[in-house]
Amino acid sequence: MNNTEQKSCPLAPIGIAVNNISVIYKNAHKAISDISFDIPCGSITALVGINGSGKSTLFKAIMGFVPCYQGQVEIMGFPVKKALKLNHVAYVPQNEDVDWNFPVLVEDVVMMGRYGHMNMLRIASQTDKDAVDQALTRVSMQDYKQRQIGELSGGQRKRVFLARALAQASNVILLDEPFTGVDVTTEEQIIRLLKELAQEGKVILVSTHNLGSVPEFCDNVILINKTLLAYGKTSDVFTTDNLQKAFGGVLRRFVLSAESLHADADAREVTVITDDERPVVLYGEKGLEQLASGSGLKPPSNTPIKVRKES
Amino acid sequence: MFEFNALITTLLLPFQFVFMQQAFIVVFILSLPMAILSCYIVLKGWSLMGDAIAHAVLPGVVLAYMLAIPLSIGAFAAGLCCALTTGFIKENSRLREDTIMGIVFSAMFAIGIILFHKAETELHLTHLLLGDILGISLASMIETSLIGLFVLAVMVIRGRDLLLLIFDPQQAQITGISIKFWHYAFQVLLALTIVAALQAVGMILSIALLIAPGACALLVTKRFATMLKISVAVAMSSSVLGVYASFYIDSAPAATIVLFMSFIFILLFIYKTNQQRILLHQRKTAKFSLVDNKVSL
Numbered sequence: 001m002n003n004t005e006q007k008s009c010p011l012a013p014i015g016i017a018v019n020n021i022s023v024i025y026k027n028a029h030k031a032i033s034d035i036s037f038d039i040p041c042g043s044i045t046a047l048v049g050i051n052g053s054g055k056s057t058l059f060k061a062i063m064g065f066v067p068c069y070q071g072q073v074e075i076m077g078f079p080v081k082k083a084l085k086l087n088h089v090a091y092v093p094q095n096e097d098v099d100w101n102f103p104v105l106v107e108d109v110v111m112m113g114r115y116g117h118m119n120m121l122r123i124a125s126q127t128d129k130d131a132v133d134q135a136l137t138r139v140s141m142q143d144y145k146q147r148q149i150g151e152l153s154g155g156q157r158k159r160v161f162l163a164r165a166l167a168q169a170s171n172v173i174l175l176d177e178p179f180t181g182v183d184v185t186t187e188e189q190i191i192r193l194l195k196e197l198a199q200e201g202k203v204i205l206v207s208t209h210n211l212g213s214v215p216e217f218c219d220n221v222i223l224i225n226k227t228l229l230a231y232g233k234t235s236d237v238f239t240t241d242n243l244q245k246a247f248g249g250v251l252r253r254f255v256l257s258a259e260s261l262h263a264d265a266d267a268r269e270v271t272v273i274t275d276d277e278r279p280v281v282l283y284g285e286k287g288l289e290q291l292a293s294g295s296g297l298k299p300p301s302n303t304p305i306k307v308r309k310e311s
Numbered sequence: 312m313f314e315f316n317a318l319i320t321t322l323l324l325p326f327q328f329v330f331m332q333q334a335f336i337v338v339f340i341l342s343l344p345m346a347i348l349s350c351y352i353v354l355k356g357w358s359l360m361g362d363a364i365a366h367a368v369l370p371g372v373v374l375a376y377m378l379a380i381p382l383s384i385g386a387f388a389a390g391l392c393c394a395l396t397t398g399f400i401k402e403n404s405r406l407r408e409d410t411i412m413g414i415v416f417s418a419m420f421a422i423g424i425i426l427f428h429k430a431e432t433e434l435h436l437t438h439l440l441l442g443d444i445l446g447i448s449l450a451s452m453i454e455t456s457l458i459g460l461f462v463l464a465v466m467v468i469r470g471r472d473l474l475l476l477i478f479d480p481q482q483a484q485i486t487g488i489s490i491k492f493w494h495y496a497f498q499v500l501l502a503l504t505i506v507a508a509l510q511a512v513g514m515i516l517s518i519a520l521l522i523a524p525g526a527c528a529l530l531v532t533k534r535f536a537t538m539l540k541i542s543v544a545v546a547m548s549s550s551v552l553g554v555y556a557s558f559y560i561d562s563a564p565a566a567t568i569v570l571f572m573s574f575i576f577i578l579l580f581i582y583k584t585n586q587q588r589i590l591l592h593q594r595k596t597a598k599f600s601l602v603d604n605k606v607s608l
């Protein structure tokens with residue numbers, strides 16, 4: 001019924017509209033406040049911030065899992081509840097806190113993503129089965145179809161939940177730190193997958209600590225620390241100043257200044273900023289740095305940089 | 312030839328009495344919804360909730376008797392009251408659910424006992440506690456069947472939603488399934504089933520029928536669909552066998568049913584552990600031979 005017009009979304013160019021939301025937890029802790037942004041369809045947006053900056057909270061607020069005491073969220077032009085009913089949202093949680101001894105196989109879990117496409121009895125059609133197979137193939141888990149979910153490694157579990165989100169074929173896909181605990185090959189595979197999905201017109205919001213890979217695949221970046229610090233095109237937002245603002249002293253930052261690089265009077269310097277895994281590399285004169293990938297310097301993709309020198 | 316006929320007659324003897332026929336029909340009808348519900352209860356970890364509701368019906372039954380309203384309505388109201396009170400206290404305190412349930416249901420049970428002795432009733436406490444399947448009335452049989460059918464229908468139609476909710480509440484919410492609705496609906500189904508089983512197996516043993524089949528099934532399978540089938544098979548076979556055997560050994564039918572279930576549980580447990588040991592042994596020897604091969608190369 002509702003899967004015919006899910007290929008693209010010409011009617012609602014804005015996928016997620018967040019308007020001035022604030023969340024206060026039961027223990028009176030104010031996790032996020034006054035956050036607003038609009039995410040267009042057909043784009044990937046990174047959500048970046050330190051631990052406890054409210055990334056997971058923002059995801060939960062978008063889906064209505066935690067109440068916002070202020071502000072509204074619209075998904076594909078609908079209020080959240082309606083959007084969920086219409087199967088517009090898929091979600092890959094940061095920690096899947098499920099009972100791993102549950103008597104369900106990998107394919108059963110992925111099939112749960114298809115419930116929104118089924119009738120009241122939730123009986124799987126051939127289309128549903130095909131979608132499950134396809135999703136499992138896309139994350140290279142087709143050989144594990146018949147495994148009980150507890151019999152998988154951490155990264156494999158993560159991929160199963162990713163497959164479930166894919167099988168759901170929703171317009172909006174929310175991924176909370178999908179790269180933690182997966183190997184580099186899988187990470188690149190997921191990135192390729194997300195790019196494909198964005199091209200199909202999906203709205204993708206992904207939180208990550210891998211700052212280095214953000215410029216590689218994200219069109220937009222949201223920087224938060226309890227409130228919105230910056231939002232915009234990756235090239236505009238991903239600046240030393242903004243990152244410094246978002247991470248404060250938490251980031252490891254190495255600057256390789258001109259003297260240590262070469263002998264001539266070139267004022268440009270290499271700045272390596274790393275939160276956790278992959279670092280961001282900025283290159284240029286002070287205040288004019290650009291993302292290294294844009295300035296011809298390839299970002300070090302897989303190998304962690306070992307620079308001990310600080311300016 | 313004559314001896315053979317005599318044997319057949321003896322074996323078929325239980326089926327010739329109306330009270331036995333009724334008993335067979337009732338346990339057969341009851342075991343289906345109970346077996347299915349049992350899978351969900353075991354997975355949800357709500358065994359104690361079932362036990363709590365079952366004990367808490369006592370004051371409801373006695374009060375209903377005093378007010379001259381149908382006992383099942385009183386029982387249902389009291390069972391639900393126990394579940395809701397537990398939920399309310401949980402929301403407003405930091406105590407664990409099992410602790411709260413322990414307090415709530417024992418308090419209600421105590422009230423029930425006191426009321427029972429204060430009120431001059433014609434009810435038999437043992438019948439309430441342990442069931443009275445052989446003395447079941449036609450009205451109670453119809454009531455039991457209707458409730459059983461209703462629970463069965465709900466489980467067949469919406470069971471998958473409930474399963475998703477138990478497995479992954481967040482994904483259920485994403486799919487548009489209401490957590491709140493199902494939280495209460497599950498408790499209502501549980502209370503209804505216990506009320507339906509009250510006359511047949513009594514308060515104390517109804518919980519066994521709501522846990523044992525699912526537990527037996529979960530021992531041996533990794534798939535939910537298979538779990539449902541095994542659970543139904545266990546419940547049906549032990550119900551019918553239990554009633555049948557009780558005729559010959561002159562025991563309480565409900566207790567005999569539970570005994571059969573426990574017996575099946577033990578058998579399955581031994582089977583499973585043995586199978587695992589054999590599998591492990593095979594793996595280990597296989598690995599050693601692999602190493603041997605390498606050495607010989």
Ligand SMILES: Nc1ncnc2c1ncn2[C@@H]1O[C@H](COP(=O)(O)OP(=O)(O)OP(=O)(O)O)[C@@H](O)[C@H]1O
Binds near residue numbers: 055058
């Ligand atoms: N259920 C909760 N009750 C109360 N406070 C909470 C709850 N969940 C999170 N918080 C608090 O809200 C803040 C934001 O938490 P959140 O999980 O959104 O952070 P995050 O940005 O996702 O962090 P991480 O990078 O570690 O995943 C934290 O300070 C946290 O302590």
Ligand SMILES: [Mg+2]
Binds near residue numbers: 055056176
């Ligand atoms: Mg988080």
